[in-house]
Amino acid sequence: MEHFFVNTAHALVAWLTGLGLAPGWADLILLVVQWIAVIIIVILNITVLIWLERKVSGFIQQRLGPNRLGPFGMFQTIADAIKLLTKEDIVPSQTDRMIFKTAPMVFIIISVMLYVVIPMGDGMEIVDLNVGLFYFISIGSLSTIALLMAGWGSNNKWSLLGGMRSVAQMISYEIPLAFSLLGVVMITGSLRMSDIVAAQSNIWFVVLQPIAFITYFISATAELNRGPFDMPEAEQELTSGAYTEYTGMRWALFFLAEYTNLVAVSALMATVFFGGWQGPWLPSWLWIIIKTYLILNVFFLIKWTFPRIRMDHLMSFSWKFLIPVSLANILLTGAGIEVLMRMGW
Amino acid sequence: MYGTGLLKGLGITLKHTFEREITQQYPEQMPVLPARFRGNLQLDFQDCIACEMCTKVCPNGVLSLESVRDDKTNKKKLMSYSIDFQYCMYCNFCVENCPKHCLHFDHNFELAAYDRENIKKVYQRPQELVTDLPEEIVAAEEKNQKRISVMIGALQKDAPKILGKLLEDEEKGKVLAAALASDQDKLEKIAVMMVEDIEKAKKVAGALANKAAKDHPKEGNVVA
Amino acid sequence: MLQTDQYNINIGPIHPSTHGGLHVEAVMDGETIVDAIVHVGYVHRAVEKIAESRTYTQFIPYASRLDYLASHLPTMGYVQTVEKMLDIHVPERAEYIRIIMGEFSRIASHILFVGSLAIDLGATTGFTYCMRDREKILDLFEMTSGQRMIASYMRFGGFAEDLPEEFIPAARNFLKNIPQMFDEYNHLLSGNEILQARLKNIGVLSAEDAINYGITGPNLRASGVDYDLRKAEPYGIYDRFAFDVPLGEKGDNYDRFMVRLQEIEQSGRIITQALDQLPEGEIRAKIPRIVKPEKGLEVYHRIESAKGELGYYIVSDGGEKPYRLHVRAPSFINLMVLPLISRGGKLQDIIANIATLDPVLGEADR
Numbered sequence: 029m030e031h032f033f034v035n036t037a038h039a040l041v042a043w044l045t046g047l048g049l050a051p052g053w054a055d056l057i058l059l060v061v062q063w064i065a066v067i068i069i070v071i072l073n074i075t076v077l078i079w080l081e082r083k084v085s086g087f088i089q090q091r092l093g094p095n096r097l098g099p100f101g102m103f104q105t106i107a108d109a110i111k112l113l114t115k116e117d118i119v120p121s122q123t124d125r126m127i128f129k130t131a132p133m134v135f136i137i138i139s140v141m142l143y144v145v146i147p148m149g150d151g152m153e154i155v156d157l158n159v160g161l162f163y164f165i166s167i168g169s170l171s172t173i174a175l176l177m178a179g180w181g182s183n184n185k186w187s188l189l190g191g192m193r194s195v196a197q198m199i200s201y202e203i204p205l206a207f208s209l210l211g212v213v214m215i216t217g218s219l220r221m222s223d224i225v226a227a228q229s230n231i232w233f234v235v236l237q238p239i240a241f242i243t244y245f246i247s248a249t250a251e252l253n254r255g256p257f258d259m260p261e262a263e264q265e266l267t268s269g270a271y272t273e274y275t276g277m278r279w280a281l282f283f284l285a286e287y288t289n290l291v292a293v294s295a296l297m298a299t300v301f302f303g304g305w306q307g308p309w310l311p312s313w314l315w316i317i318i319k320t321y322l323i324l325n326v327f328f329l330i331k332w333t334f335p336r337i338r339m340d341h342l343m344s345f346s347w348k349f350l351i352p353v354s355l356a357n358i359l360l361t362g363a364g365i366e367v368l369m370r371m372g373w
Numbered sequence: 374m375y376g377t378g379l380l381k382g383l384g385i386t387l388k389h390t391f392e393r394e395i396t397q398q399y400p401e402q403m404p405v406l407p408a409r410f411r412g413n414l415q416l417d418f419q420d421c422i423a424c425e426m427c428t429k430v431c432p433n434g435v436l437s438l439e440s441v442r443d444d445k446t447n448k449k450k451l452m453s454y455s456i457d458f459q460y461c462m463y464c465n466f467c468v469e470n471c472p473k474h475c476l477h478f479d480h481n482f483e484l485a486a487y488d489r490e491n492i493k494k495v496y497q498r499p500q501e502l503v504t505d506l507p508e509e510i511v512a513a514e515e516k517n518q519k520r521i522s523v524m525i526g527a528l529q530k531d532a533p534k535i536l537g538k539l540l541e542d543e544e545k546g547k548v549l550a551a552a553l554a555s556d557q558d559k560l561e562k563i564a565v566m567m568v569e570d571i572e573k574a575k576k577v578a579g580a581l582a583n584k585a586a587k588d589h590p591k592e593g594n595v596v597a
Numbered sequence: 598m599l600q601t602d603q604y605n606i607n608i609g610p611i612h613p614s615t616h617g618g619l620h621v622e623a624v625m626d627g628e629t630i631v632d633a634i635v636h637v638g639y640v641h642r643a644v645e646k647i648a649e650s651r652t653y654t655q656f657i658p659y660a661s662r663l664d665y666l667a668s669h670l671p672t673m674g675y676v677q678t679v680e681k682m683l684d685i686h687v688p689e690r691a692e693y694i695r696i697i698m699g700e701f702s703r704i705a706s707h708i709l710f711v712g713s714l715a716i717d718l719g720a721t722t723g724f725t726y727c728m729r730d731r732e733k734i735l736d737l738f739e740m741t742s743g744q745r746m747i748a749s750y751m752r753f754g755g756f757a758e759d760l761p762e763e764f765i766p767a768a769r770n771f772l773k774n775i776p777q778m779f780d781e782y783n784h785l786l787s788g789n790e791i792l793q794a795r796l797k798n799i800g801v802l803s804a805e806d807a808i809n810y811g812i813t814g815p816n817l818r819a820s821g822v823d824y825d826l827r828k829a830e831p832y833g834i835y836d837r838f839a840f841d842v843p844l845g846e847k848g849d850n851y852d853r854f855m856v857r858l859q860e861i862e863q864s865g866r867i868i869t870q871a872l873d874q875l876p877e878g879e880i881r882a883k884i885p886r887i888v889k890p891e892k893g894l895e896v897y898h899r900i901e902s903a904k905g906e907l908g909y910y911i912v913s914d915g916g917e918k919p920y921r922l923h924v925r926a927p928s929f930i931n932l933m934v935l936p937l938i939s940r941g942g943k944l945q946d947i948i949a950n951i952a953t954l955d956p957v958l959g960e961a962d963r
Contacts, residue, residue, distance in 0.1 A: 087390045089725040092398070185606050189628070189944070255719060256791055264614040264717050265948050333386040333785070334379065335792050336719030338945050339628055378788035385785045386722055395729060409743035409761070432655035464658040464749040465742075469757060478743065 033152055033313060037062070062154050066143045074287045075105040077324065084328045115276035120183070123273065127181030132274070132281035135174035139288035141167050146295045147221050149305045149313030160221040161213060164296060165206050168251065171289065172198040175253075175260050175270050178282070182273040190269025193339060194253065194260035200346040201250040207354035208244040211237045211361040212300055225304035234301040239357045241301050243350050248293045250342070253286065255331035259339060294323040411463045411478040414456050418496055420475035423449035427467035427476060433460040436467060441510050454496040459489060517568065524564040532560070536582075539567065539575060545582040552585035601626055606944075610639045614717040614948050617958030621935065621947065628944050633936040637929065640962040648922035653679055653888040656922070658749040663924060664960045667706035667903040668747045669698040669738075671960070676751045677832065678898035678909040682890040683753070688879040691755035692834045696871045697768070698741070698750065700864040705734040706903035707815075707857045707864075710955045714854060715786055717952040718795055723786050730778050733771050740764055753888060755881030765872060772872075775865045779858070787858065796851035800938040800950040803848060810934045813927050814905025816954060819856045820848030826901035837874070838867045853953040889917055904928050904955060928961040 037058060044054035079094065079102055086093025094101030119125060145160040147153045157163050172195055179191015213219060215236065216227040227233075234241045250257040261269040271282050298304060298319035305312035307319075337345070397404060406412075423440035439452040468476045486492045528535055532553065537546025553560045559581070566574035606623050609615035618639030624632040644663065648656050660675035661668040673695055680687065687695075712727025735745040740761055742750035750757055786792055802812070807820040817824055825842045827835040843859035845852025892915030899908035905927025914920035931954050939947045 084390070085721075087394070088386045089722050090389055090392060090395045090729065091725070092394050092396060095398075185604065189606075193628075258719070262719070262945075264719055265945050267613060329383060329386060329390075332722050333382050334720060335715065335723075335786075335789065335795060336945075337791050338795055338943060340943060341794055375790055378784075378790045378793075381784040382786075382789050385781055389726075407740045407743070407761070409741070409758070410739065411743040430654065432651055432658055462658045462662075462747075462749070463744055465757060466654070466749075 031150070032311070033149060059154070066154065067140060070140060070143065070288050070291070071284070073291060074284055075109070076102075077287055077291065078105045078108075078283075080321075080324075081328050084325060085332045088329065088332050109280065112276050112280040117278065118273075118275045120273055122183045124181040124183065127177045128273070129181075129278075131174050131177035131181055132278045132285070134177060135171055135285040136281050136288065138167060138170045138174060139285045139292065142289070142292040145221055146292065147225055147299060147304055148295075148316055149311070152305075152313060153221060156220060156222050159219045161209060161219045161224070161300075164292075165202070165209070168289070168293070169198065169202050171285070174285070178274070179260075179270040182270070184273050186266045186268070187270050187272045190260040190262065190266050190272070193262075193266075194270060196339075197250055197253075197257065197259050197342060200343055201247040201350075204243050204346060204350035204354045205247040205251055207351065207358060208240040208247065209300060210354075211240040211357050214358070214361050214365060221299060221304075224300055225306065228303040229306060232301060232303045237301070237357070237361070239353060239360075243354045243357065244297065244301070247346070247350060248297065249327065249330065250346070252290050252293055252327075254290065254327060256334035256337050257342060258331075258336060259342065262336060264336070290324065290327065291320065294320045294327065297323050406480050406482075410480050410482075411465060413479050413481045413484060414458070414461065414467070414494075415477055415479050416454055416456070416496055417475040417477075418451065418454070418499060420473045421451045421454065422473055423451040424472060426470045426472060430466045430470045432464060432466070433462060435461045452498050456494045457492070458484065458494060459492045520568045521565050524568055525561055528560055528564050536578060539571075539578055540582060545579075545586070548586050549578060549582040552581070603631055608947065610636075615951065616713065616956060618962070619932075619951065619956065619958055621951070623939075623944070623947060625944065630939050630942050630944065630947055633939045633947060635932055635935050637932065637958070638962050640958045642959075642963065644963045645922055645924060648919050650918065652917045653890075653919065654753065656919070657751065658747070661747045661749050662959060663926065663963065664706070664902060664904060664907070664928070664957050665747055666709055666957050667702035669695075669702040669750065670706075670900065670902040671907060672749065672751045673699050673833075674898065674900040674902065674907050675909055676753055677900065678896055678911055679753055679888065679890075681898050682894055682896045682911065682913065683884070683888065685754050685882050685884055687755055687882055689876050690759075690878045691880050691882075693871050693875045694756060694760060694880075695751065695833060696835070696838070697868050697875075698738075700868045700871075701734050701737060701768075703864050703903045704861050705731050706955075706957075707861050708734075710857050710952075711782060711786065711854070714949070714952040717948050718792060720786065720789075720792070723782075726781060726785065733774075737764065737767055737771065740767065752881060754884040755879070757881075759880045765875075768868065768872060772865050772869055775862065779862070782858065787855065793851060795945070795949055796849065796854060796953070798847070798849050798851075799942060799946050800850045800853075800953065801848055802934060802938050806934070806937060807848065810937070811930050812905070812934055814901070814903070814931065815856045815860060816853055816905065816931050816934075818842060819845035819852040821846055826899060826906060830899075832898070832900055838870050840864075840866050850949050850953040853955075857955070887917060889915065891915060899925065902927060904957060904960065905931055907960075924960075924963055926960045926963060928956040928958070929963075932956045932961055 040061065041051075041054045041058055044057060045051055049057075082104070083093040083100070094104035097103040097107055119128060142164060144154050145157050145163050147156075153160075175194040175198075176191045179187045179189075179194070182188075212224060212233050215233070216224050218224065218227075224233075253260050259269075260266075261271060263269075266272070271279055274282065295316065298316055302319050302323075305316045307315035310318075421438075423438060425438065428434075428436045428438060435457050436455070437457075438454045440449040441452055442449055463478075465478070468478065484492070532550035533543070533547045535546075536549050536553075537543040540546050540549070553563070563574055563578055563581075566577060603624055603626050606625055607620065608623055609620040610618045615621070620636040620639060622634040622636060623630055624634075642662075644659055647659055651659065657672060657675065661672045663671040708727050708731045712724040712731070715721075715723030715727065738748045738750075739745045741764060742748035742757070744750075802816070802820050804820045804822050807817050807822060812820070813824070821844055823842055823844055826832065827840075828842055840863045843856050843863065845856050890913040892913065894913040895911070897908060897910045899906050901907075906925065907927055908925035910921075910923040910925070911919050912921040935947075935950060935954060939950050942950070
């Protein structure tokens with residue numbers, strides 16, 4: 029079971045070259061197959077995830093959650109997706125049509141791109157970039173653009189406020205997010221994901237870098253626009269923020285992209301702080317799924333418990349607390365490494 | 374310390390996550406209702422003495438009744454009783470003020486209906502009680518019924534002509550007859566109206582004809 | 598400094614957190630509120646005019662519909678006003694039951710306040726827990742009158758029916774659970790640092806401003822003014838019970854929140870005492886079937902409702918119907934202070950301000 033996916037990929041390449049294809053072409057086809065697999069997994073996973081969040085929030089609130097369609101209501105999301113697909117696609121007349129229409133696509137494309145570098149098992153990265161972590165952070169920060177496009181293109185004051193909030197919020201939280209990961213990078217000495225996972229074979233980085241983990245967790249929640257930092261959406265204040273004017277599948281694409289981001293960031297958290305795919309007995313790809321889902325449940329619990337933080341508090345929390353703390357963490361890590369090296373480790 | 378409040382909050386929600394849910398699965402699991410629950414208003418037709426206490430006390434004009442006076446005993450007899458439930462505020466005044474205790478709320482709360490007509494509830498005097506009435510009223514009622522059945526028969530036979538006469542416009546009569554051909558209920562209603570109140574029948578038939586002409590302009594032309 | 602433009606943004610009448618049909622026109626500079634203009638009247642039902650075309654008795658269910666979140670209290674105010682006109686003496690037992698039902702209504706309204714504040718700040722789960730606890734009170738109401746929210750249970754001179762047998766154990770059971778309920782709210786909401794940061798020192802209403810604006814009820818007491826009609830001018834039999842009047846210090850949103858939380862506790866105390874002292878006896882005084890006050894009689898009566906001082910002013914022309922009925926609605930008057938406390942705050946604060954002023958639009962628009 030362990031190498032099921034890796035062996036399948038090898039067999040596919042071997043079969044294609046056996047047909048007389050040049051190795052370069054075979055690799056390209058493999059890449060396309062992997063891409064399609066990622067997209068299918070992402071979409072299937074999200075249908076499960078939305079169901080799970082509704083179920084978990086139901087349990088938190090002493091309700092049952094969806095339970096009408098399929099076993100435990102599991103097909104509810106599919107029914108919702110069908111409903112959204114059949115809805116009328118409304119583009120309000122005063123919008124900036126081009127921007128309005130492309131924003132959801134930009135958002136979903138960016139979020140799917142994040143999966144390229146995540147190791148989904150032993151040797152199961154699509155591309156093992158030598159700047160993997162850097163790639164993840166830089167692509168992740170692009171999603172601000174999509175929200176700004178949605179907010180501006182909708183030509184609605186609520187949407188504009190939502191879009192502007194998302195820009196301010198995501199730019200400020202980008203910094204502590206990157207800084208908190210820097211501590212891990214200093215210990216491993218590499219930005220390559222497989223190196224980071226390999227470095228945790230003895231001890232998880234959550235033990236070595238607890239401060240970095242907490243700052244990463246908080247800023248990741250803010251990056252994902254999840255409660256208590258769901259400023260761009262903020263239902264009770266901005267009606268639906270940047271998504272106010274969207275209907276049907278366009279709106280669903282935003283929703284999809286948000287969850288795609290959520291899974292990606294949780295998977296990265298599992299990779300960087302919780303030993304990635306490493307674990308006993310079970311196959312490696314199962315381990316990363318288990319770890320990711322546990323982290324996702326923590327995200328759910330937090331979202332459904334806390335009230336929303338205020339915008340200016342949010343900004344000052346980032347600039348006055350998280351950034352100094354994550355900088356101090358870098359200093360501490362550097363000093364620790366220096367001391368340990370002198371002691372001859 | 375800053376943050377302990379947050380952790381306690383998480384503890385509360387986490388605790389409740391693993392508790393039993395408290396919601397009822399409604400259509401499968403019906404709620405247990407207390408004895409005084411106010412659901413659907415019911416009338417015991419036999420006991421009603423048509424004193425009109427309920428209609429007078431009702432704040433919203435939900436209740437209305439028709440009665441006839443029996444000259445021999447000088448007592449009122451209830452002919453029909455209607456409850457227009459869409460305006461009811463469930464204040465219980467009618468039940469409290471009824472001297473014969475013949476009004477009561479039952480425990481049925483599933484009162485949603487697709488159109489307003491179905492919300493209104495009309496009690497007609499039941500057949501076995503009709504004999505109870507003074508003779509001349511019974512006779513008049515029988516005569517009326519006969520006229521109505523004759524009218525329905527005539528309408529079924531030659532609707533365009535009768536309706537054309539009613540509307541004083543043959544074209545319209547034809548359109549309406551075509552529209553009503555498939556709707557026996559409406560046809561019967563118009564027949565009743567024509568017997569009881571010809572002016573009202575004219576109005577209703579006119580409105581229906583206009584609507585039919587609007588809805589199916591082509592069909593109307595074909596008939597014409 | 599950058600050159601910025603002011604813009605208007607319409608919060609409501611259709612908006613997730615305006616508690617019904619409230620419309621606030623906010624003049625904004627970025628996310629900062631420069632001014633707020635309150636537009637009311639979206640739920641106007643002409644209740645005062647309806648009163649002129651209904652008999653005195655027939656208006657009882659309409660009075661319940663003023664403040665539908667605490668329906669026994671506005672009914673009690675109306676019924677007591679008419680009793681004052683007719684000089685009816687209510688039996689002891691009925692007086693006690695009025696206190697019990699009224700205070701339960703107050704608790705229900707305040708629990709809903711806590712819940713709606715929680716959801717307006719984004720804490721969805723706090724809302725559902727509050728609704729769960731409120732349901733238990735509605736169950737009690739359903740037991741007594743058959744209606745959950747708008748129970749027209751009170752009548753002139755007393756009540757329609759006596760309490761059912763199972764009511765008193767159920768009520769005591771609810772009172773027993775209040776401390777546990779409080780534990781949950783304190784840990785989930787009032788102890789939460791994010792919530793405190795959102796509420797403390799926001800929407801400050803000074804005592805002078807509160808008095809000048811005619812603010813009443815918990816909003817006034819949160820500003821530190823010790824004025825509770827149940828103490829200051831005891832109506833009914835409120836002078837027989839021992840209870841405290843919780844006061845705030847600053848008059849900010851957090852004080853308004855905490856005052857209401859503590860009032861739940863005090864109402865619980867009153868109900869416990871009333872249940873202990875509850876006498877046996879008649880439930881309704883003998884009154885004429887048709888209520889006809891003397892010609893030219895004018896009466897004003899006020900009670901401490903869940904939202905503040907609720908007053909009824911009735912003029913009689915000697916007929917079956919009131920010549921004029923005016924309602925002094927606390928929600929309407931309390932709402933008018935919103936621009937004052939919102940100026941200079943953020944967009945998110947105005948949502949919290951609306952929530953802590955606790956208007957019920959059915960009463961504000963009437």
